[in-house]
Structure formats: structure tokens, C-alpha cells
Amino acid sequence: MPERTLEQIDCWIFDLDNTLYPASCNLFAQVDQRITSFIAGHFNIAQDEARALQKRYFRDHGTTLRGLMVEHDIDPVPFLEYVHAIDVTPVSPSPELADALLRLPGRRLIYTNGSELHARNVTDRLGITHCFDGVFDIVAAGYVPKPDPRPYDQMVQRFAIAPGRACMVEDIARNLVPAHALGMATVWVSSDSEWSHPDRAAIGTGDHIDVVVQDLMAWLETVARPAA
Incomplete structure (x- = not known):
């Protein structure tokens, strides 16, 4: 890891969706459809109109939920419960992932724009819930999504993280930009999704990314302690 050694890292912060499980599982397609259905039902409008609103809220506010809260004062609790009531069986249990996570030195945390319940459902399916010391979710973030820098600061304070x-x-x-600014090492798990790639027009050359990996498990094996 550039400019620091493994021994210098004592806190590992993982995003949840498309990071701890492969993007090919496509759980977000289910969430995406349920968001559309929630909007259609709440406003009593057609699905195509709801879809257009959903995408505008996402574009203007960072998440659809944030847009609904800012523009319509929506209660976030029933929204999160509804949109995360999904089938997680496309994700395969991974004892290998659990083993690699447990061999990382120090604490392991999840930071997600989803809910803690969603995180628990996914990590239970993977068989890795016991590997983590805490979850910082969208509720803990005051419903302010990544990459707004404010919840990153809140997470650092809540878990007494030394960013360096x-x-x-x-x-x-783009969600690694505030982490890099705080002094954290950053690892981007790349995928074929164009929206997940660096926006070079906005942030230059992507120098906020220290390491790029295509295979999370392969990378974890390079940084985890050797098996006993």
C-alpha cells in the first residue's frame, strides 16, 4: 500500500453493496425497482413518471431518499424498510471472505449509504456479520449520503478512527475522495459500471485512489495476516 505499511493500518472501512459481494449479483436492480414502486405508490402516479422523479432526485441530491426528504419531507424509516426488503439469495455465502476479513489487523467497519438492517441482511447471507466491529449507515449519517464529507467526519468521531x-x-x-482528503488509504474495487468510475472531469486524474483492484478476495489475501 503506497507510503504506508500494513502494520500502520488498524482500521479497515468497507462499503457494502458491490464491494463485499460482486457487482454481478445485481442486488441494486431490486432496490432500484422498489424505489420506483415506493414513489409511484406514495404519490399515486404511473411507474414511468415515478422513475423520472427517482432519477432526478438521485441526480440533484445524491440519493433518491435525500431528494424525497428535502423536497417532500418524506419519513425515511418506511422508505428504507420498503426498498431494502429484497431477495439476497443472489449473493453466495463466502467463508473464504470471512476468513480473510478476520485476518486483517485491527478493526473492521462497514460504511454504507443503505440501512443497518440491509447491511445485516447482506452480511448474514455472506456469513461475515461477526467479522465487523460496527456499521455506519445512512441513519447514523443523518441521511446525508456519500460522498458528502460531513458524515465521513462523523464516522471518524463515532469510532475514534485515526485517518492516517x-x-x-x-x-x-468518487466516494473515496473525502476519505483521501482525511488522510486514509483508499482502495477502489472497479467494475464494469461506468457510474462507479472516477469522474476525471470533476476530480482530475483520480489521484485520490491508492490501489485499484478487480478482485476483492485476491487483494485481501495480499494484506491479511497469513493463516495460522
Whole structure:
């Protein structure tokens, strides 16, 4: 890891969706459809109109939920419960991932724009819930999504993280910008999704990314302690 050694990292912060499981599982397609259905039902409008609103809220506010809260004062609790009531069986249990995570030195945290319940459902399916020391979700963030820098600061305070001794792993490149600014090491799990790639027009050359990996498990094996 550039400019720091493994021994200097004592806090590993992982995004959840498309990071701890492969993007090919496509869980977000289910969430995406349920968001559309929620909007259609709440406003009593057609699905195509709801879809257009959903995408505008996402574009203007960072997440659809944030747009609904800012523009319509929507209660976030029933929204999160509804959109995360999905089938997680496309994700395969991974005892190998659990083993590699447990061999990382120091603490392991999840930082997600989803809910803690969603994180628990996914990590239970993977068989890795016991590997983590805490979850910082969208509720803990005051419903302010990544990559707004404010919840990153809140997470650092809540978990007493020393940013210079932390590493953040994330599939959406722009979400690593605030982590890099805080002094964290950053790892981008790349995929074929164009929206997850660095926006070079906005952030230059992507120098906020220390390491690019295509295979999370292969990378974890290079940084985890050897098996006993």
C-alpha cells in the first residue's frame, strides 16, 4: 500500500453493496425497482413518471431518499424498510471472505449509504456479520449520503478512527475522495459500471485512489495476516 505499511493500518472501512459481494449479483436492480414502486405508490402516479422523479432526485441530491426528504419531507424509516426488503439469495455465502476479513489487523467497519438492517441482511447471507466491529449507515449519517464529507467526519468521531491509520474500500470511486482528503488509504474495487468510475472531469486524474483492484478476495489475501 503506497507510503504506508500494513502494520500502520488498524482500521479497515468497507462499503457494502458491490464491494463485499460482486457487482454481478445485481442486488441494486431490486432496490432500484422498489424505489420506483415506493414513489409511484406514495404519490399515486404511473411507474414511468415515478422513475423520472427517482432519477432526478438521485441526480440533484445524491440519493433518491435525500431528494424525497428535502423536497417532500418524506419519513425515511418506511422508505428504507420498503426498498431494502429484497431477495439476497443472489449473493453466495463466502467463508473464504470471512476468513480473510478476520485476518486483517485491527478493526473492521462497514460504511454504507443503505440501512443497518440491509447491511445485516447482506452480511448474514455472506456469513461475515461477526467479522465487523460496527456499521455506519445512512441513519447514523443523518441521511446525508456519500460522498458528502460531513458524515465521513462523523464516522471518524463515532469510532475514534485515526485517518492516517485507516483504509477505505469502496466500489464508487468518487466516494473515496473525502476519505483521501482525511488522510486514509483508499482502495477502489472497479467494475464494469461506468457510474462507479472516477469522474476525471470533476476530480482530475483520480489521484485520490491508492490501489485499484478487480478482485476483492485476491487483494485481501495480499494484506491479511497469513493463516495460522
